[in-house]
Amino acid sequence: MSVQTASGPLTRLHSGSVFARLFETRRIVFAVVAIIIGWLVFVPLAALLYTAFTEDTGFGPGAATLDNFVRAYNDPVIFELYWNSFVFGVGSAILTFLLGAAVAWAVERTNAPGREVFHALALISFAIPGLLTTMAWTLTLSPKIGWVNTLIQNLTGTSFAFNIYSMGGMIWVLSSHYFPLAYLLMGPAFRALDVRMEEASEMAGANVRQTFFRVTIPLLRPAILSTMLLLFIRAIESFEVPRIIGSPARIHVFTTDVHRAATSAPPEFGLASALSLSLLVVCVIAVYFYRRVTQNAEAFATITGKGYKPVPVNLGKWRWVVTGLISLMFFIALGLPLITLIWQSFYKTLATPFAATATAATLDNYHYILGYPVFANAVRTSILLGMMAATCVVLLTFVAAWIVQRGRSPWGWVIDALAFSPIAVPGIIVGASVLFAYLMIPIGAYNTIWIILIAYATIYLPYGMRFATSGITQIHKELDEAAEMAGAGTWQLFRRVLLPLIAPVMVSAWLYIFVLAVRELSSSIFLIGPGTHVLGTISLSMWEEGGSYGAVCALGMVQIIPLVVIVTFLRWLEKRVSLDRR
Amino acid sequence: MIQHRRRFLQTTGAAGTLLFAPAIIGRAQAQAGKPSWLVDDALLAAAQKEGNLVVYTTTNEGEALPMWKLFTDATGVKVQVIRASDSSILGRVMVEARARQKSWDVVQTANVQKFPAQFLEAYEPPEAKNLEAGARAADKRWYGVYANYNTPAYNTKQVNAADLPRSYEEMARRTDWRGKCVIDDTDTVWLAVMFDHYGEKRGREILTEMAKNLQPAVQDGHLALARSVAAGEYAVIINNYLNLTLNVKMAGGATDFWILDPVALFYGQIGIASNAPNPNAAKLAANFQISREAQTHLAKFGRLPTRADVEVNPKGALDGMKNVKVVPKLLSAEDEKKWSGVFKDIFRTR
Numbered sequence: 001m002s003v004q005t006a007s008g009p010l011t012r013l014h015s016g017s018v019f020a021r022l023f024e025t026r027r028i029v030f031a032v033v034a035i036i037i038g039w040l041v042f043v044p045l046a047a048l049l050y051t052a053f054t055e056d057t058g059f060g061p062g063a064a065t066l067d068n069f070v071r072a073y074n075d076p077v078i079f080e081l082y083w084n085s086f087v088f089g090v091g092s093a094i095l096t097f098l099l100g101a102a103v104a105w106a107v108e109r110t111n112a113p114g115r116e117v118f119h120a121l122a123l124i125s126f127a128i129p130g131l132l133t134t135m136a137w138t139l140t141l142s143p144k145i146g147w148v149n150t151l152i153q154n155l156t157g158t159s160f161a162f163n164i165y166s167m168g169g170m171i172w173v174l175s176s177h178y179f180p181l182a183y184l185l186m187g188p189a190f191r192a193l194d195v196r197m198e199e200a201s202e203m204a205g206a207n208v209r210q211t212f213f214r215v216t217i218p219l220l221r222p223a224i225l226s227t228m229l230l231l232f233i234r235a236i237e238s239f240e241v242p243r244i245i246g247s248p249a250r251i252h253v254f255t256t257d258v259h260r261a262a263t264s265a266p267p268e269f270g271l272a273s274a275l276s277l278s279l280l281v282v283c284v285i286a287v288y289f290y291r292r293v294t295q296n297a298e299a300f301a302t303i304t305g306k307g308y309k310p311v312p313v314n315l316g317k318w319r320w321v322v323t324g325l326i327s328l329m330f331f332i333a334l335g336l337p338l339i340t341l342i343w344q345s346f347y348k349t350l351a352t353p354f355a356a357t358a359t360a361a362t363l364d365n366y367h368y369i370l371g372y373p374v375f376a377n378a379v380r381t382s383i384l385l386g387m388m389a390a391t392c393v394v395l396l397t398f399v400a401a402w403i404v405q406r407g408r409s410p411w412g413w414v415i416d417a418l419a420f421s422p423i424a425v426p427g428i429i430v431g432a433s434v435l436f437a438y439l440m441i442p443i444g445a446y447n448t449i450w451i452i453l454i455a456y457a458t459i460y461l462p463y464g465m466r467f468a469t470s471g472i473t474q475i476h477k478e479l480d481e482a483a484e485m486a487g488a489g490t491w492q493l494f495r496r497v498l499l500p501l502i503a504p505v506m507v508s509a510w511l512y513i514f515v516l517a518v519r520e521l522s523s524s525i526f527l528i529g530p531g532t533h534v535l536g537t538i539s540l541s542m543w544e545e546g547g548s549y550g551a552v553c554a555l556g557m558v559q560i561i562p563l564v565v566i567v568t569f570l571r572w573l574e575k576r577v578s579l580d581r582r
Numbered sequence: 583m584i585q586h587r588r589r590f591l592q593t594t595g596a597a598g599t600l601l602f603a604p605a606i607i608g609r610a611q612a613q614a615g616k617p618s619w620l621v622d623d624a625l626l627a628a629a630q631k632e633g634n635l636v637v638y639t640t641t642n643e644g645e646a647l648p649m650w651k652l653f654t655d656a657t658g659v660k661v662q663v664i665r666a667s668d669s670s671i672l673g674r675v676m677v678e679a680r681a682r683q684k685s686w687d688v689v690q691t692a693n694v695q696k697f698p699a700q701f702l703e704a705y706e707p708p709e710a711k712n713l714e715a716g717a718r719a720a721d722k723r724w725y726g727v728y729a730n731y732n733t734p735a736y737n738t739k740q741v742n743a744a745d746l747p748r749s750y751e752e753m754a755r756r757t758d759w760r761g762k763c764v765i766d767d768t769d770t771v772w773l774a775v776m777f778d779h780y781g782e783k784r785g786r787e788i789l790t791e792m793a794k795n796l797q798p799a800v801q802d803g804h805l806a807l808a809r810s811v812a813a814g815e816y817a818v819i820i821n822n823y824l825n826l827t828l829n830v831k832m833a834g835g836a837t838d839f840w841i842l843d844p845v846a847l848f849y850g851q852i853g854i855a856s857n858a859p860n861p862n863a864a865k866l867a868a869n870f871q872i873s874r875e876a877q878t879h880l881a882k883f884g885r886l887p888t889r890a891d892v893e894v895n896p897k898g899a900l901d902g903m904k905n906v907k908v909v910p911k912l913l914s915a916e917d918e919k920k921w922s923g924v925f926k927d928i929f930r931t932r
Contacts, residue, residue, distance in 0.1 A: 138815070145814045248764070248799040260767075264922070265669040265693050266676060266915050349834040350813035359834050373647040428670075432677050439681035446683075525670045526677065530636075530662035538643070541665055545642035548833050549809055 026490040033399045034415065040458045041418050044425045047433030048280070052273035068274035072257075082278075084246075085236045085254040088170055092235035093228050095175040099333065100182020100227070103326060107183075108190040111312045112322040118330070119571060120564070123511065125334045126180040127563040128341070129519045129539060130240045132556040135549075136337035137164055137173045138244065139344065147352040148336060165249040174241045176333035178234060182227050184508040185470055189223035191504060192474050195313075225293060226470040229286050230463065233423050237279060254278070255426075262428045272426060279424035284417050291413040345553035365554035372542075378533040383562070385449060385534065386517040389456035390510045396457070397464030398472070398506060402498075405472045406480065416465065423462035427522025430455055435526045447529030455523040460513045467512070471505030511570050515563060535559055617656050619873035620866075621708050626657060628862035635661045635863040638671045639690040640850070641880075649879045653870050659863050668693050675701070684857050687864035690871065694724040694851040695912040703854040703861070707869035716910040717849055717888040725872050726849030726888040728880055731824040731903065732772045735808065735839045740817040746840050750776070753820070753842070754792035762817035763798035764807055765929060770921035772821045775846035775909045777924075786928070793929045796820070800929055805829070812837035821846075828899060829884045841902045847910045849888060 052069070055062030072078070103122055107115045128136075140146050141164035149161040163169060197219065201211040217224070239255040246253060254275065261272040315322055343353040346361040369375060400419055404412040422430065434455040438445045445451040475498065483497045499506075521536030528537055535555075542552050620626060629635075635653075639646050643665055650661040666674065668691045678685050679701065694702070702723040710718060710725055717726030734753070736746065740762075747753040777785040792798075798820055801807060808826040811819045812835030827839040852871045858864040870876055877887040881895045894900050913921065 139813075142815060243802070247801050250800075262673075263667070263669045265672050265918065266696060267669055267673040269673075349830075349836075350809075368644075373643045428673075432673060435674070436677045436681055439678060439683045447685075525666050526674050528664060528666075530664065533643075537666070540667075541642045544667060544803065544805060545640065545665075548830075549813070 030403050033396055037396055037400055037419055041422060043437045044422055044430045044433045044458055048273045048276060048425050051269045052277055056268050056270035068270040071271055072274040081252055081254045084251055088253055089232045089236035091171040092174045093231040095171055096178045096231045097182050097228055099175055099179035101186045104183045104186035104190050106322055106326050108187050109313050110315050112319045114323050118326055121330050121334060122180045122183045123567040124564060127515050127560050128556055130177055133177045133337055134173055134240050134244045136340040140336050140340045165245055167251055170241050170245050173245060174235055174238060184512050185227040186223055188471060188505040188508055189220050222473040223470045225290050226466045229290055230466045233283055258426055262426055276424060276426055280421060283420055283424045287417040287420050288413055341553045341556055344550055345557050348548045348550045365550040368551050369554045369558055374533040378535050378538045381532055382518045382535040385452055385456060386514040388453050389460055389517040390514040392457045393460045393464040393513050394506050394510045398468040401468030401472045406477060419465040420462045422458050427459060430458055431523035431526035449532050452527045455527055456517050456520060459523055463513055464509050467505055467509035471502045475501050507570060617875055619709055619869045625862055625866055629657060629659050629866045632860040632863045634860050635659050635867055636686045637661060637663045637688050638686045639665055640668055645883050649876055684859045686855050687858040687860050688852055688854055688867050690727060690852045692850050694853040696915045701856055703856045705854055705865055709869050709872045713872060713888050724851040724853040727852050727871050728850040728885040729888050730848050732821050732846040733824050733839045733841050734820055735811055735822050735827040735837055736818045737811050737814050738836045738838050750842055751788055754788050757795045759818055760797050763796045763820055764816040765798045765800055765820040766804055766807055767800045767802050769821045770918055770925055771848050771911050771913060772846045773925050774921050775844055775911050779844040789928050825884050825886050841906055843906045845906050845908045847908050848912055
């Protein structure tokens with residue numbers, strides 16, 4: 001006989017023996033997932049702590065020391081770094097969220113024309129490697145050579161120029177690149193919103209504004225907080241934008257120092273780790289508060305046993321205004337840098353879009369890329385790794401999120417924080433720690449695709465966890481309980497109840513992680529071997545060592561095309577498995 | 583009898599010539615086609631027996647893979663090339679050393695001199711005698727594969743060649759260049775050479791004045807900065823690698839270099855692992871990498887050779903070096919830290 005407790009299905013009592021209870025399928029699955037996540041997280045965290053507290057001798061084990069912390073934190077400039085990082089993080093999180101949520105709302109909640117195009121465009125935006133996007137913005141909005149500034153000056157006859165080399169410029173560049181993340185997180189949340197709650201509010205006399213702030217926003221709170229948390233952490237641990245745009249303006253952030261320490265010759269892993277511990281503390285605190293705020297998960301569940309009715313909002317004539325505004329946003333955020341990249345990909349030297357140039361357009365850059373010795377191998381490896389990493393991470397984190405959300409243990413936040421913690425570890429340290437661990441463990445992973453997969457799975461766990469948490473919070477546990485009372489086993493519960501409901505979020509998570517993994521760089525540096533080149537390291541090789549601006553841009557263009565194909569296919573698949581068959 | 587003997591000799595001689603001509607011609611052809619660096623048949627045989635070679639290199643794949651194909655074609659030894667930056671290769675070697683892993687045979691970066699001596703095999707390849715003076719370690723643990731001359735560069739559309747300063751002292755006084763310059767924050771070798779040349783006091787004075795008057799932007803990435811100067815983002819880069827400026831110039835960029843005394847020089851180097859899994863292939867590879875054939879291949883991409891018998895590309899690029907003081911300088915890991923601190927202090931990189 002099963003007894004339902006207030007704590008949910010995970011603490012259900014059986015009339016069977018302790019032995020039988022211990023070996024329930026569900027517990028075994030949970031234990032396996034917890035062990036895998038624990039191991040994946042343990043390697044980089046252990047490396048981070050070990051290197052932070054030992055001397056940087058380079059080639060042999062160092063003595064225990066606090067010198068790394070003294071070097072990292074005794075310079076008063078550290079406060080300037082913290083402040084700049086905080087401003088950059090908060091500003092980017094807010095702007096990114098607004099941009100992404102606006103697109104998500106238009107696509108998932110309204111009848112604005114062009115929704116499918118907006119979906120595709122949002123994903124194209126982050127298919128372009130961050131390094132390229134940042135470079136494109138310098139060519140677009142640099143006060144000296146930016147073509148948009150030149151155009152404005154020619155049109156207006158003034159010397160007005162946007163200056164990308166500013167904190168505002170940094171925030172804009174990061175936000176315009178990362179808003180698809182906000183879109184992918186908020187999209188499923190908007191889609192699952194039961195419009196009847198809003199109708200009830202309006203029937204009770206609330207106007208649209210009141211309904212939006214007092215009903216809609218609170219219902220979306222877990223998704224909003226998950227999104228903001230991820231965006232904030234992602235912003236403060238970003239280094240491409242601070243490096244290319246912040247450094248010339250002497251705006252230095254936390255990660256500038258971390259990156260400099262990790263990439264000096266010889267690398268100062270101890271110093272980089274000591275600095276990164278600050279980031280880790282921020283992550284743990286953020287996750288703890290997230291859990292406190294969303295602890296009454298039932299209050300935020302929008303998918304319940306009472307029926308589920310996703311219906312688009314009819315905007316009437318305003319739908320064209322919304323489409324126009326979203327289109328303008330895409331043109332500015334995505335179109336301008338894309339025009340720069342596409343145009344530049346046909347020239348070997350700097351070429352201003354739509355202006356005459358000294359050299360003729362050429363396909364030489366594309367010939368160079370397609371003929372690059374390891375390009376084909378890198379494409380194959382990157383796509384394969386992307387698919388494998390996304391699949392592993394989605395499976396692991398959705399099960400883990402289920403444990404965390406349904407288990408009702410007071411320590412659930414520990415699992416959440418653990419799974420989220422790798423985001424605080426610089427990719428280069430993840431790579432180095434994975435390399436070391438699997439050199440010591442003789443399982444033959446070194447110099448194979450498997451060691452890279454392990455690193456990717458570690459790095460992308462936090463993203464999967466945020467997607468999963470956001471998605472599962474929206475599903476009321478009464479649906480689990482109803483299925484179990486009807487006699488469904490674990491597998492049936494998952495396959496016939498949960499999976500259809502969380503499939504849109506899972507597909508979004510898979511897609512996001514896939515795209516990130518295809519262009520992953522920092523952890524791959526230490527792990528690539530003969531035959532396992534990836535697109536990220538090829539890009540870096542061209543950026544650092546050879547190839548013109550044009551060649552680097554051509555590489556970016558070549559990477560986008562297969563990603564667009566895959567994204568389009570996944571959108572079709574997502575609509576097939578979603579309950580909302582619009 | 584004598585006639586019979588003469589006819590016999592004539593016939594035998596003709597037959598012998600016909601019989602052995604192909605072998606004789608083939609040997610002559612083989613000797614003509616044999617690479618200059620393949621001089622030790624015993625080493626070649628031992629390397630072929632090993633059959634493999636692992637190379638860690640900073641040279642991009644577009645240059646490195648065709649070059650190592652020459653090696654494979656000549657020897658039959660399969661080469662596995664792993665490309666990364668100087669610091670990444672150093673980091674990787676560090677981690678593998680801690681795990682006591684034998685992973686690589688030869689390393690080719692610009693900081694082989696920072697490896698602990700016990701990590702590198704002391705070996706003198708036969709081709710080392712053809713290298714220019716200074717392009718080798720005294721303890722025989724590394725050899726120069728290409729030369730990195732450090733010179734400033736400018737945008738030819740924004741700066742007139744006639745207006746270029748003739749000395750670093752003059753450059754330091756160019757207040758009209760304020761906000762138009764850039765410097766790479768990893769230029770510690772250049773900095774060390776400036777202090778060596780001018781002395782501690784005068785060197786610091788000049789550089790402090792330069793930082794104050796020019797207020798250069800500070801970034802990293804020499805090739806990216808070379809491109810930025812050519813694009814017009816900056817009018818002048820205070821120091822860059824000559825071959826990179828030439829690389830961008832040859833691609834059509836509006837940039838050129840000029841030479842100021844002193845010129846810092848360091849080398850891209852090759853070293854052999856002391857615990858190489860394929861030690862004979864490694865020795866053969868080291869000899870290959872400093873050979874005329876390998877350096878001629880790299881020169882096609884604008885890399886500057888360390889041998890006098892390899893033509894510089896473009897021709898005449900180094901002619902100006904005859905009138906200045908060229909100072910080879912290689913920093914140890916400890917020196918690197920010291921000069922990074924000095925650089926940060928002078929150019930206020932934060």
